[in-house]
Amino acid sequence: MSEFTDVENNTELQFKFCWVTALRAEATPLIDAFNMKIVENKSLFPIYANEEKGHALVISGIGSIKSAAAATFLKNHLKINDHSAWINFGIAGFFKGPIGDIYQANKVVSKESGAAFFPGLRLSKLIPAAILFTVSKPENGYKEKVLYDMEAAGFCEMAPSFSCNELTYVIKIVSDTPSASSSLITKHLVRELIEKQLSKISDILAEIEILVEEEKKRLSIPNEVIEFEKRFKFTETNKYKFREIYRKWKIAFPSKRLDLSEFLNSQPKEIILRLEKEVLLNAEDWNAL
Amino acid sequence: MIETIFFEEEIYEHPTTERIRRALPRAGWVPIDRYQELFNKRHQNFKLQKKNPALILAKKHDNFVLPVPSGFGMDSHKSFYFSHMYNCLYDCKYCFLQGMYSSANFVLFVNYEDFFTSISEKIDKYNGKTLTFFSGYDCDSLAFDKLSGFADEALNFFSDFPNTELELRTKSIAISSLLQRRALSNCIVAFSLSPAEIAKSLDSKAPSISRRISAIKQLAGAGWKIGLRFDPLIYTSDWKELYSALFADIMNGLDPERIHSISYGPLRFPKKMYKKAASLHTEHKLFAFPMEETNGVVSYGTKIETQMHDFLKSELNNYISENKIFQCTI
Ligand code: SF4
Numbered sequence: 122m123s124e125f126t127d128v129e130n131n132t133e134l135q136f137k138f139c140w141v142t143a144l145r146a147e148a149t150p151l152i153d154a155f156n157m158k159i160v161e162n163k164s165l166f167p168i169y170a171n172e173e174k175g176h177a178l179v180i181s182g183i184g185s186i187k188s189a190a191a192a193t194f195l196k197n198h199l200k201i202n203d204h205s206a207w208i209n210f211g212i213a214g215f216f217k218g219p220i221g222d223i224y225q226a227n228k229v230v231s232k233e234s235g236a237a238f239f240p241g242l243r244l245s246k247l248i249p250a251a252i253l254f255t256v257s258k259p260e261n262g263y264k265e266k267v268l269y270d271m272e273a274a275g276f277c278e279m280a281p282s283f284s285c286n287e288l289t290y291v292i293k294i295v296s297d298t299p300s301a302s303s304s305l306i307t308k309h310l311v312r313e314l315i316e317k318q319l320s321k322i323s324d325i326l327a328e329i330e331i332l333v334e335e336e337k338k339r340l341s342i343p344n345e346v347i348e349f350e351k352r353f354k355f356t357e358t359n360k361y362k363f364r365e366i367y368r369k370w371k372i373a374f375p376s377k378r379l380d381l382s383e384f385l386n387s388q389p390k391e392i393i394l395r396l397e398k399e400v401l402l403n404a405e406d407w408n409a410l
Numbered sequence: 411m412i413e414t415i416f417f418e419e420e421i422y423e424h425p426t427t428e429r430i431r432r433a434l435p436r437a438g439w440v441p442i443d444r445y446q447e448l449f450n451k452r453h454q455n456f457k458l459q460k461k462n463p464a465l466i467l468a469k470k471h472d473n474f475v476l477p478v479p480s481g482f483g484m485d486s487h488k489s490f491y492f493s494h495m496y497n498c499l500y501d502c503k504y505c506f507l508q509g510m511y512s513s514a515n516f517v518l519f520v521n522y523e524d525f526f527t528s529i530s531e532k533i534d535k536y537n538g539k540t541l542t543f544f545s546g547y548d549c550d551s552l553a554f555d556k557l558s559g560f561a562d563e564a565l566n567f568f569s570d571f572p573n574t575e576l577e578l579r580t581k582s583i584a585i586s587s588l589l590q591r592r593a594l595s596n597c598i599v600a601f602s603l604s605p606a607e608i609a610k611s612l613d614s615k616a617p618s619i620s621r622r623i624s625a626i627k628q629l630a631g632a633g634w635k636i637g638l639r640f641d642p643l644i645y646t647s648d649w650k651e652l653y654s655a656l657f658a659d660i661m662n663g664l665d666p667e668r669i670h671s672i673s674y675g676p677l678r679f680p681k682k683m684y685k686k687a688a689s690l691h692t693e694h695k696l697f698a699f700p701m702e703e704t705n706g707v708v709s710y711g712t713k714i715e716t717q718m719h720d721f722l723k724s725e726l727n728n729y730i731s732e733n734k735i736f737q738c739t740i
Pocket residue numbers: 497498499500501502504505506507548549550581616
């Protein structure tokens with residue numbers, strides 16, 4: 122339980138958007154648009170980031186397993202917090218044109234395992250939705266009325282556990298169709314297709330950011346609590362009790378601050394008891410509204 | 411409005427599915443195998459999902475009708491509940507659904523006919539006994555009715571069993587399907603109510619108390635039996651005045667003869683559910699009260715519960731005979 126709101130002094134920079142792309146060509150327009158810099162280039166998965174703007178990006182390479190592994194690597198390497206949005210972004214085949222159209226996948230199916238995923242909240246006011254099949258070999262038949270990629274299922278298997286399913290997104294730009302063969306895809310074309318959608322992507326991010334902020338607020342631990350937990354040795358049970366009673370105390374007395382100097386010689390249990398007492402006294406004239 | 415409909419392919423041609431297809435022509439339709447693959451997924455965020463829930467159309471295969479837990483029903487005769495839907499359009503802060511399901515998406519079981527078959531079997535089994543069937547346990551009975559058309563079908567079915575009661579539990583004012591037909595003597599339309607100020611703070615997205623009271627009076631005027639449900643009772647410094655005023659508002663101009671029953675119940679949560687609800691509404695005062703925990707149940711505690719019980723019982727006795735007043739204890 123870590124659901125507090127008093128975080129105004131928390132200056133720690135946090136990533137709001139974590140991108141996972143398969144190809145460098147898919148990553149480059151995002152790296153440029155959000156002014157990201159390389160932070161890790163020695164491993165299998167290069168990472169780019171711009172902390173101030175809240176963007177982090179990892180290039181996974183092709184394939185479902187690589188996508189899951191790269192997302193996990195990014196999560197651990199930058200210690201991404203649990204309210205960030207995760208976006209699998211890239212190009213995809215589609216049964217119809219035109220190329221360059223952008224879609225949100227509302228159902229992702231692994232053709233290999235049959236597993237189905239339903240990532241994200243629908244952003245239908247901004248972007249149309251389509252079903253996406255993740256295949257293990259390039260698809261040139263476009264037999265079904267779906268998008269085809271080679272990563273999203275692996276990404277969807279892993280990313281929801283980093284924050285939640287509603288902050289996991291799969292967004293694809295159509296690069297090849299029955300009348301526009303995948304053999305025509307070049308780095309230059311990928312860049313062009315993505316750059317044309319950058320303003321749409323900004324709109325999408327603005328929408329997702331609202332959700333990120335809401336989760337951040339819900340999950341944030343106030344500085345007062347952090348200070349107390351640093352200063353006193355709470356057992357796990359007492360830590361839970363302290364956070365819970367602090368939450369109630371803060372709602373009851375929103376303008377009061379928990380002053381460390383008043384508790385310098387106290388034991389954790391005494392701090393909890395004191396807050397419980399204050400909350401209980403306040404409840405005698407309880408206003409539930 | 412609903413933008414995405416996930417449907418089990420098996421029920422694509424079902425008349426209820428067809429009805430919804432006509433009602434929501436612009437929604438995106440996505441096929442699934444079984445609703446659980448979506449509804450029971452791990453790592454869902456109920457609160458974020460509640461912002462834009464999808465509709466899942468599914469077929470229910472078993473457990474259509476279940477006995478009510480003890481402490482729920484009105485009195486000794488046999489009572490059952492059924493849920494043609496999981497989850498609700500509204501977003502009450504105390505709603506147990508948010509603790510029960512990891513998903514806020516709506517599941518509508520379109521095979522109403524199988525619910526009715528199962529109810530018929532119960533009626534046959536308890537031949538001659540008065541049975542009551544409660545709808546709206548895992549949802550609100552009427553909130554989704556414009557789309558689902560469930561109430562109409564249920565009322566058609568129950569009109570053939572005049573000795574068997576149906577209770578529709580609701581906070582909704584979507585009563586047109588009821589007003590368009592003759593009142594059914596074995597149907598109770600039971601409204602959940604709280605003082606207006608409390609409902610405004612806690613019953614998010616639900617119709618205001620004044621609109622609910624107006625719906626009650628319209629239905630009573632049209633001959634429907636009314637249930638009044640004050641559940642959960644919410645404690646606040648001036649609760650006595652608030653509840654007294656609420657009773658007066660409801661009873662003003664309402665024929666007491668039309669009231670089938672009144673029940674009230676304390677605010678109680680299983681411990682796990684309380685934790686989950688509190689974690690979703692971290693800033694709400696409802697979850698800041700120093701609740702007591704006894705045997706895994708979180709409540710206001712015996713002292714407050716008894717005060718509220720005693721007051722409600724005597725206050726309600728001013729309006730209606732004692733044998734119509736019940737306490738719900740779950
Ligand atoms: S109306 Fe009932 S089912 Fe719906 S959210 Fe409120 S308490 Fe839950």
